[in-house]
Amino acid sequence: MKLTFNEYMDNDCLFVTLKPSDHPVYENHENITVIKENDEIVGLNIFNAHQSLGIDSFEHIRADEQTVNTINNLLDKHGIEEISPDLTHKFVIGHVDEIEPHPDSDHLQVTKVDVGTEVLQIVCGAPNVDKNQKVVVAKVGAFMPDGLYIKPSELRGVASNGMICSKKELGLPHSGAKGIYVLDDGKIGDEFNL
Numbered sequence: 001m002k003l004t005f006n007e008y009m010d011n012d013c014l015f016v017t018l019k020p021s022d023h024p025v026y027e028n029h030e031n032i033t034v035i036k037e038n039d040e041i042v043g044l045n046i047f048n049a050h051q052s053l054g055i056d057s058f059e060h061i062r063a064d065e066q067t068v069n070t071i072n073n074l075l076d077k078h079g080i081e082e083i084s085p086d087l088t089h090k091f092v093i094g095h096v097d098e099i100e101p102h103p104d105s106d107h108l109q110v111t112k113v114d115v116g117t118e119v120l121q122i123v124c125g126a127p128n129v130d131k132n133q134k135v136v137v138a139k140v141g142a143f144m145p146d147g148l149y150i151k152p153s154e155l156r157g158v159a160s161n162g163m164i165c166s167k168k169e170l171g172l173p174h175s176g177a178k179g180i181y182v183l184d185d186g187k188i189g190d191e192f193n194l
Helices: 049-053 065-076
Strands: 002-006 013-017 025-029 031-038 040-047 091-101 109-114 119-124 134-138 153-155 159-162
Touching: 013 049, 040 049, 040 065, 049 065, 119 159
Parallel strands: none
Antiparallel strands: 002 013, 013 040, 025 031, 031 040, 091 109, 091 134, 109 119, 153 159
């Protein structure tokens, strides 16, 4: 779940993105636009958000259980079905356990990355990826700072479930050097805060 607040609109708006959508359908309710695809809620626009949600400041709003409960209370008042997003951490510290060349590419690597609760197979094209590195992993369901949604994919016939991130992809200051962000420390599986 990605939350974006725009206080500069005539009526301040909280944008709630649950999933990307190719063919959205919009339902307008009082101060709420529900965005659906195939009858599933994929997003919400909550207008007059300060007043509608009773939140004083959106400066540090997080996609957490308290925020979901606040949103669901508003939806319930308007007879709209509640949302139940996956709130597990999407940016985590991972450890590259294994690496091998991609069978159909001379620049891609197939990695096995331990993210604490599971080991993910991730295809990576970074020139500096190597075994035994601690890295930042964007898990399936993550929204990158540039809006890219991470979903299961296939790169040249090999499944990839997540992304090993560079500083640039994370929206962090970087020197322009290409490659993934290799961490000096951190506990495997812990949330990486952007």
